[in-house]
Amino acid sequence: MWGLRKFRIIILFYFSIFSVESIEVKLPTVLISVLARNKAHTLPYFLSLLERLHYPKNRISLRIRSDHNIDKTAEILQKWVNSIDTLYHSVDLKIIDDESYTDESGPSHWSQFRFDHVISLREDALNHARNIWADYLLAIDCDVFLTNPDTLLYLVSKNLQIVAPMLRSDGLYSNFWYGMTEDYYYLRTDEYKPVYNREKQGCFHVPMVHTCVLIDLRNHESDRLTYVQENLKNYNGPHDDIITFAISANKSGIEMHLCNEYQFGFLTTPLEEFDTLIYDYHQLKNIKLEVLSYGEPLFVNELLEEFTSIPEKDTLGFDKIYMINLRRRPERRKRMMHCFDELGLDVSVLDAVDGKALNETALKRISFLPNYSDPYHKRPMTFGEIGCFLSHYQIWKEIVENNYQSVLVLEDDIRFEPFFRPKVINLMQELKELGNWDLVYFGRKRLQDVDEPWIPGSKYLVKVGYSYWTLGYVLSFQGAKKLLDADPLSRLLPVDEYLPILFDKHPTEKWKIHFPKRDLIAFSVAPLLVFPTHYTGEKGYISDTEDSGIIANESKDEL
Structure with a gap:
């Protein structure tokens, strides 16, 4: 420059x-x-x-x-x-x-x-x-x-x-x-x-x-x-x-x-009179995560590296934390692993199903929702959307197979809300006290300008409306079982549309009738805890779901 x-x-x-x-x-x-x-x-x-x-x-x-x-x-x-x-x-x-x-x-x-x-x-x-x-x-x-x-x-x-x-x-x-x-x-x-x-x-x-x-x-x-x-x-x-x-x-x-x-x-922001130095340590962590949203980790030279540290890792009380990542996106995996180091999160990487690698054999076990058309682009599903759904589906299966009671699912193009760890701990304590839940969005895109009422007795949760994005969510064993039992591979549509159908907030009746049991108990944390690193149209924005081919018309109507 x-x-x-x-x-x-x-x-x-x-x-x-x-x-x-x-x-x-x-x-x-x-x-x-x-x-x-x-x-x-x-x-x-x-x-x-x-x-x-x-x-x-x-x-x-x-x-x-x-x-x-x-x-x-x-x-x-x-x-x-x-x-x-x-x-x-x-x-x-x-x-x-x-x-x-x-x-x-x-x-x-x-x-x-x-x-x-x-x-x-x-x-x-x-x-x-x-x-x-x-x-x-x-x-x-x-x-x-x-x-x-x-x-x-x-x-x-x-x-x-x-x-x-x-x-x-x-x-x-x-x-x-x-x-x-x-x-x-x-x-x-x-x-x-x-x-x-x-x-x-x-x-x-x-x-x-x-x-x-x-x-x-x-x-x-x-x-x-x-x-x-x-x-x-x-x-x-x-x-x-x-x-x-x-x-x-x-x-x-x-x-x-x-x-x-x-x-x-x-x-960092100035400390208030009764803030402790521990609070300032958390602020530094927030800044280091913010820096990672823009590129490389905050630089420190070899001489002073001994005075830095990262926390011991755990799963924040979840049975498992997953991060979905395409193997051909190593830069995203690298950045997210730096984030997990800073947050002290023990995360398992799930190699995502790559829509670009899907072939006819892989698609034979899938049937698509009749007459599905993307609400905005008026097209069938893309191969990227299929791969995305199958990646989340694989996690739902592992939750049920391993009897996991709560799992955090993260995608690889997210940034974290400041003070992420303590906020998640407080949220999960509240969920434990509330008892009955299936899915909680950590990050999403609201699609309707309607009030979302607070859950009675909650400080952090609202009843979720029609939403897109699966940037991050918590799923219970019961929730994963409901998602599998609805047999989505026999009437596939994007996961963004599938989840709102299952918690009965989707506006499209002709799609909902294919899933008669819509009893997923879904909430959203408020304010949100994860956000996209880039939004549509911004420099650096990449969508592996949108930027891929679409399925053939004859496949679209197959049951």
Whole structure:
């Protein structure tokens, strides 16, 4: 995307007695300021990605401050600094050994002493950058993961006074505000979501950027930037570092910009006062799963890998967890196995029936539903849809044959809701108390805009209406037996249509009459726990059910 060539300035001298000459100008100098406290879980990834930035290290100075830790933050920082000390222009690491502030209730509490200390550290970094004549200051927190190694080059190239790359979280939280109240607090606006979702792309003038901010110090106006409210005349805002900085920028006539032209990276959401570090560990897991939705796992180098870990695996109380995957989709299998590593799930891979490999012999044991036509495309079943049904059918058979009481079935093109594990545990405890159930959707596409009432006494379950998709669902022994007993291979239609027929929510009567016993007890978790990695029309979307041939017309009507 961006390379050093973007920063080469060719100066041409046109003289009658001289030839054309070129001068390559060095990249601007950058001071990177890092504050770290109790971030041993994020630091291996943060530091690995920081080191991987495509920017000459001899043009970067590092200033790292850490204090009041109760984990291995100090050990990780020291080990990393020892390994890169000679690579950068300068490295300044200072660690304070005190474990807590005297006025804080816990490691997530932003007490007065802690606020004052952090404001002082940020102001010191800003002044230090000025004193060493750095061209830029990159103020970055260590729960930021710059997965795009060209981020710093890109930000410098924009030539903006204050600019931040847009970072994604596991929800809608990000490192910018699109609105600010009259008393300087956050204001959600209609412009926020389109920018966050990158429906609108570019660099936007916003009232606040934070967490990862590049500041151009070469202009005189930057001398008035500050994190300390006492440095501003008639300051009437709250005691807050980022708000004070934003007000100082406004008073100095400096605009803040947020850029989202590329996917730059991710960040975790701030902890509330009584959140534990365990909660932050879960947040990191959420981010690592979110990163996997976009490609490779969150990068960590060999030096710091020893400080990372994955949980021991179990089946979350299910008799078995299946993941359906086509052998010709190894990239999906690989990504899902990384997800299962992060979630601590012991999953059995079922090699899916490949519709493209089906032949006449395989189809002889199947008869198709008379007069079936896809409701949207007006065509018979595709071979991909047949393979998909047979893959799920194989799992239903194994459930009955092995007397499994509850099984989780997952497809290979899904992403997981944040805090997936604890949410599943809570859900299954509730199902155990409710008692009578056959199938619970974890992910689906609602096809009718009708109310789905809550199950009486439930916090997590609704009565499911007509739905598509089998991204993820839980099936009981009783439910699997009902699905098999209906003898679907003698009147086959897509599994998306079959399940709603069996729980009697399908709108097409002429199909339902072929399955007179429609007593499957089906619920859906609300909100959903799994979602597609890609939706129809998005870049990277692939459908192995749609993108395959259709059965011959004579096969369609066979009974």
